[in-house]
Amino acid sequence: MRKQLKQLSAGLCAVLAFGFASPEASAQTYCTPSTWQDNTYEWITNVTFAGINNTTGAGLTAYSNFAATVSPGQVTIGTSYTLSVSIVPDADEYIYAFIDWNQNGVLDNAGEKYVVATDVSGTGPYTVSITPPATALTGNTRMRIMLDWDDTNAGDPCLGETEFWWDGYGETEDYTITVQSSNPVVTSVSVATQGAVPAAISTNAGTLQMTATVLPATAPQTVTWSIVPGTGTATISAGGLVTAQGNGTVWAKAVSTADVSKKDSLQITISNQVIPVTSVTVATQGAVPAAISTNAGTLQMTAAVLPATAPQTVTWSIVPGTGTASISAAGLVTAQTNGMVWAKAVSTADVNKKDSLQITISNQAVPVNSVDVSTQGGVPAAISTNAGTLQMMATVLPATATQTVTWSIVAGTGTATISADGLVMAQTNGTVWAKAVSTADVSKKDSLQIQITNQGTAVNDLFSSGAVSVFPNPVINELVINFDQQYTDGFELTVVNLLGQEVYRARLSSKQTTHQLAQLVSGTYILSIKDPGGHRSGIKIIKQ
Structure with a gap:
């Protein structure tokens, strides 16, 4: 029903458009299919015939004239050729071909119409064998390919539809x-290099394009290429591309497919070819046993490439078995888990040449599965006394794995320090995270948030009131601490990074002191002053 919506309204226009003629590349003119044919639902996607290979999409109109834009197909009277047509179908599709063999401008005289497909619904390709008849006139003539839905036009090349009110659906191409x-007789074949370059290959596995000139030019131009080996070796493609293999000389030979007695060859000199690899043998350095029995131990592998004049480089890899390991580019195996692995070497010159050796791995450390951070004794994760401390714990699983961890503080709104064994010391109010990372596997880690309160109740006034000043901030090299009020001995200065690691400590021995911080890396730090009563307060400084 979808195709009947516009048939009635288009009928009159289709009748009026029928029969118009257009100029041809040949001496004849041919009927132009009506512009009212509709290719919305089905169209031709490829036509292949006698040298023509034209791929198209759905055109703006249902008729496309390629007579002057696509190189002509070349046919010889009495020789069979296969016509192939591919389509985008809807359903109930019919495909016809018409060739004006007698060049009278009429496309469907006897023997000029070919049925390619009837009542089909697939994309194809659909084929038919066509042999130019003995009565065909030589020279240029017209071929028309017509896709006709439901055989609406009953095989009429001019779309003379059987239903007078509609030209139908489909597409037409000329x-x-x-x-x-007949095939002219081949008189000679002449082989040369493309562009007349020297007949030589001097790069490893290099190529050289050959050409074959067949005379006369109207004779079949196809040849069969082959290599006649001399002192060297090479291959040649069907298109005449020579690829060098071994040093020496070879001949590139072309034989006419129309007359095998017509042939020619050209000698090619080949140099600088790499010697092919014949074998690769993997062993341990010094012929030691293929085993690793120490934790994360190593084993050096070797690869012997033969012949010795061939490229010696190989690519190393580990083929896992029941164990795991890694291997360096130089063949050094590092054990990871117990079991068996294979150390494999592949020639970079010929990936088909390879070898491997089995390695037994034992006594490897048990891998860490997880790290869990908590407070000692399960107390609340909080510090509420000035400069107070909190002992952290890190549980590493399984228990047989390496238990050591690296502690650090991740600053939040507060600051603190943490010792190598997990003792947190509060500095400023807010939150921090105590973080533990497994030394055996840095991807295994955990952290716990700690709430810090009641810090700096005694010293905080020194900064807020301006009693103590710190300058310059940001600092490049020297930092000055100045007590603007009466100084009392017993104050202590510490500087920690944002991981809670102490990087500088000094006693404040006078009202104004200067501190060398050039050795610190650029970044943000917490400067903390502890008074003689043990009260602490901190401020942020920037090291440039």
Whole structure:
């Protein structure tokens, strides 16, 4: 029903458009299919015939004239050729071909119409064998390919529809065919290099394009290429591309497919070819046992490439078995888990040449599965006394794995320090995270948030009131601490990074002191002053 919506309204226009003629590449003119044919639902996607190979999409109109834009197909009277047509179908599709063999401008005289497909619904390709008849005239003539839904036009090349009110659905394409009386006799074949470059290959596995000139030019131009080995070796493609293999000389030979007695060859000199690899043998350095029995131990592998004049480089890899390991580019195996692995070497010059050796791995440390941070004794994760401390614990699983961890503080709104064994010391109010990372596997880690309160109740006034000043901030090299009020001995200065690691400590021995911080890396730090009563307060400083 979808295709009947516009048939009635288009009928009159289709009748009026029928029969118009257009100029041809040949001496004849041919009927132009009506512009009212509709290719919305089905169209031609490829036509292949006698040298024509034209791929198209759905055109703006249902008729495309490629007679002057696509190189003509070349056919010889009495020789069979296969016509192939591919389509985008809807359903109930019919495909016809018409060739004006007698060049009278009429496309469907006897023997000029070919049924390619009937009532089909697939994309194809659909094929038919076509042999130019003995009565065909030589020279250029017209071929028309017509896709007709539901055989609406009953095989009429001019779309003379059987239903007078509609030209139907489908698409039509025109091409030029050149007809010759018979295959001219091949008189000679001449082999040369493309561009007349020297007949030599001097790069490893280099190539050289050959050409074959067949005379006369109207004779079949196809040849069969082959290599006649001399002192060297090479291959040659069907298109005449020579690829060098071994040093020496070879001949590139072309034989006419129309007359095998017509042939020619050209000698090619090949140099600088790499010697092919014949074998790769993997062993341990010094012929020691293929085993690793120490934790994370190593074993050096070797690869012997033969012949010795061939490229010696190989690519190393580990083929896992029941164990795991890694291997360096130089063949050093590092054990990871117990079991068996294979150390494999592949020649970089010829990936088909390879070898491997089995390695037994034992006594490897048990891998860490997890790290869990908590407070000692399960007390609340909080510090509420000035400069107070909190002991952290890190549980590493399984228990047989390496238990050591690296502690650090991740600053939040507060600051603190943490010792190597997990003792947190509060500095400023807010939150921090105590973080533990497994030394055996840094991807295994955990952290716990700690709430810090009641810090700096005694010293905080020194900064807020301006009693103590710190300058310059940011600091490059020297930092000055100045007590603007009466100084009392017993104050202590510490500087920690944002991981809670102490990087500088000094006693404040006078009202104004200067501190060398050039050795610190650029970043943000917490400067903390502890008074003689043990009260602490901190401020942020920037090291440039």
